[in-house]
Amino acid sequence: MQNFNYSIPTKVYFGKGQIKKLSKISQFGTKVLMVYGGGSIKGNGIYDKAAAVLRESGVSFFELSGVDPNPRIETVALGAKLCKEKEIDAVLAIGGGSTIDCAKMIAAAAKYDGDPWDLVLDGSKIKDALPIVTILTLAATGSEMDGFAVISDMDKNDKLDTASELIKPAFSILDPKFTYSVSQKQTAAGTADIMSHVFEVYFTREKDAFLQARMCEAVLKTCIKYGPAAMENPEDYDARANLMWASSLAINGLLSYGSDVQWCVHPMEHELSAFYDITHGVGLAILTPVWMEYVLSEATIDKFVEFGINVWGIDAEREPRQIAEESIDRTRAFFAQLGLPRTLADVGIGEENLSKMADKLDGLFTDTYIPLTGNEVLEIYRRAL
Amino acid sequence: MQNFNYSIPTKVYFGKGQIKKLSKISQFGTKVLMVYGGGSIKGNGIYDKAAAVLRESGVSFFELSGVDPNPRIETVALGAKLCKEKEIDAVLAIGGGSTIDCAKMIAAAAKYDGDPWDLVLDGSKIKDALPIVTILTLAATGSEMDGFAVISDMDKNDKLDTASELIKPAFSILDPKFTYSVSQKQTAAGTADIMSHVFEVYFTREKDAFLQARMCEAVLKTCIKYGPAAMENPEDYDARANLMWASSLAINGLLSYGSDVQWCVHPMEHELSAFYDITHGVGLAILTPVWMEYVLSEATIDKFVEFGINVWGIDAEREPRQIAEESIDRTRAFFAQLGLPRTLADVGIGEENLSKMADKLDGLFTDTYIPLTGNEVLEIYRRAL
Structure with missing residues (x-):
């Protein structure tokens, strides 16, 4: 067996009704950027449930929707800009791996002054990141519990993965019912x-x-x-x-x-x-x-x-x-x-x-x-x- | 599948030579209580290696040895008293499950004003604990990565287990060679x-x-x-x-x-x-x-x-x-x-x-x-x- 350094700090709230644990996001502050994809979370009620818990917890939120299935660097840059302007305290991803990967890189780029693509090319340049919370709606990538993100620059036909301990989510909410649809x-x-x-x-x-x-x-x-x-x-x-x-x-x-x-x-x-x-x-x-x-x-x-x-x-x-x-x-x-x-x-x-x-x-x-x-x-x- | 809240925050440095990672204990402060058992760690060289890393890291340490195989509440009380007197910053256990369990309860009792046995009877009374670091020398109890401790009061023929998130070790060093003996x-x-x-x-x-x-x-x-x-x-x-x-x-x-x-x-x-x-x-x-x-x-x-x-x-x-x-x-x-x-x-x-x-x-x-x-x-x- 090879040597290894084990670190899996992400907490997971698993099961029916666990979305109420989203209230724990308030430990990071009062302003959250909610990142999601094409809007299916509005159709299946997950958006409303999350928004209600945030409001009850005294947390206000800004939204960045329309994250693509292969998330783009442009979206990361846009999200990071929003975080800086609005002085966001934490990034909340609601979706599958693409949305979560995008949110992770937004959280890192929000604490970085250069071009966000630098952080995709070299994860060791990530020196800080906003806390990341996820609500998973698709069982696939495992991004909800790891330190990886895959980001694309379609202009260059580049789809690259990056990694950092600092982009491991603080906690993730896994309700299997959220994947029924x-x-x-x-x-x-x-x-x-x-x-x-x-x-x-x-x-x-x-x-x-x-x-x-x-x-x-x-x-x-x-x-x-x-x-x-x-x-x-x-x-x-x-x-x-x-x-x-x-x-x-x-x-x-x-x-x-x-x-x-x-x-x-x-x-x-x-x-x-x-x-x-x-x-x-x-x-x-x-x-x-x-x-x-x-x-x-x-x-x-x-x-x-x-x-x-x-x-x-x-x-x-x-x-x-x-x-x-x-x-x-x-x-x-x-x-x-x-x-x-x-x-x-x-x-x-x-x-x-x-x-x-x-x-x-x-x-x-x-x-x-x-x-x-x-x-x-x-x-x-x-x-x- | 039942609902659950997953939290395994302990970092593990696994493999040959990982004892050098003990230097990371200095993040908690400069004074450590080293807890161990019957002295076999002096015979097999682990004590010397640990002591050397501590010294190189600018960390001074006090010792509590002689922890019994079924660790006693008296030892916990003694260790907690030492922590308070010497203003200890972290507790380092070197040994198997008994030593680690004892160290965990010392870390909790050091932050508690009443009778340490209270914390054995009711883990929810643990509201704070010193950071706990372990160097494992026996593969058995799993205490190096969990929030349990088993403590005995032989006068009462009581051997009870207690549990708290707060006594999960901050990090553990697992070198399989340390179990050769x-x-x-x-x-x-x-x-x-x-x-x-x-x-x-x-x-x-x-x-x-x-x-x-x-x-x-x-x-x-x-x-x-x-x-x-x-x-x-x-x-x-x-x-x-x-x-x-x-x-x-x-x-x-x-x-x-x-x-x-x-x-x-x-x-x-x-x-x-x-x-x-x-x-x-x-x-x-x-x-x-x-x-x-x-x-x-x-x-x-x-x-x-x-x-x-x-x-x-x-x-x-x-x-x-x-x-x-x-x-x-x-x-x-x-x-x-x-x-x-x-x-x-x-x-x-x-x-x-x-x-x-x-x-x-x-x-x-x-x-x-x-x-x-x-x-x-x-x-x-x-x-x-």
Whole structure:
């Protein structure tokens, strides 16, 4: 097991009716910037509930709405300007990962004098941030409990992730009922996103992070059980609850501490989203099985056998190669069962930009599970066509 | 899944050489009370390393040594008095759960004007505490990352647990090498203690805390793999590392949030230790299989089947009753494999005080996995003879 420094300071108020805990935001001051997306929170009543708790707590709030699914640096800059002008005390995100990521960078940029893009390029430049509070409405990115943010500059086709201890939310409110209105398509994409977060750390060269590997399998099994259940019955509380908690635990560090590995499927997908603005989880579901097939070899077969037996319940008596290949087939079939697209062509992506995307990643994947050159990334993209 | 409020603020510096992070204690001030047990930390060099880091950090320290394995309220009172007299800024525990528990209550009692025993009887009376830092030398109780403390008043044969958010350590240093010198007997008892913490929450009536149940199984499988490995080779780094991290995660809330249940085997064992001063993990290993047999019924068989298949790998095709019974047999056999005593008679306990102990627990176990009257507790004690 590798050394690690564990720090997961975010408090979580989980369950039905926990929105009343939003009153605790008043510990930070009396002026809040509320950040949200397209306005669905007004349709489903979450906005009204949050506004009522804020008012009862003596907290006034300004609003920044219209955060895009792949949040833009322009929105961050706008939010930061608002924070400075209005002397905001805390940033409240209501939404999914995009909204939360945007709110995190607003909170950091509000305490920074230069160009907010600097903080995306280099998280270590974040030296301070306003307190961040989140109300989660989509189980997927885990942004509600981690120190990551992904921000896009569509002018440059750049979608980059940044990280800082200082942008971990102070507290997050996770009410599974708030995800009842998430569409089947988004539920499927969210499930794929959670599973991909686990795959990025489960497939590690560290062989002795046994506890972490078994916890990874716990999260994967949860997604496999409850992803389809939530799609079938969107108001299945326990399905929504298990997926929601899985989303937070998949990426808050719990699974990666002790077995750190550089991610690769996520950055590959970020290129797709930066060029085509597709849903992140959809891109991950397309790339993941192709990446698995690409990295399966004699050197990695044991890990895939472990995956096949422990996660998919494949008979341990079978040949290792068969188990490994079936583990990948089962993964692909599961994403198909969720109704997710299987190829890049299915989402309208052709050969046109693949080289450009692969070039951007060339030289970066030196410490991934299996290191990949730009040419190898291009090959994976092509096999996904 | 039940509602929960998640809060695990303790930072953990895990791995080889992490003792240098002890320098971070200087953020709390310049005067530390160092609390430890029988002096083994002087033999194995941990004391010297800690003292060196403290000195380099400009921190002076006072010492309170000789904390007992079942720490006494008198020691807490003595430590609190020292803190007040010397105007201590933080309490540093170096040791296992007993030392850490004692340090926690010293930190709380240092900020309390009444009798420290008040805080053991009622954790909600803890309104403030000095910052607590721990250096762990024994993987067992999980005290390094939780808000619990168990303190004894041997004059009254009382061994009670108390809890408060305010006694969660600020940070803990977990270097698996610091447990190389733990004896086989203590390694075995520690493993049983970790597993018992998991059993107390794994056996819950909450059927939809699926993710938590799978994570419980992850910790149990870790103990089953690495308990014997650490006994066989005390300097097996990965065995010590996995056990150490398992000890923290078993009881820091991660496994119980969402499926809370009242504990019962631990309180039953506390009575044994209060009357006979036996090692906590030994008492747990004796009582656990007997308790399992007692609560196995048609109402609970599904849980035991899940346990048998997922943890012990018992063939799922067999009859449920067979799987359930074998899961208990395997648990008992595992403790025996660790060399732990199997009966109360093996540790010199007879019928003499059983009624008295059971009486003390009568009426308390109303919300345990299976509620138990005092008479039923007595029956479990008797079957363990």
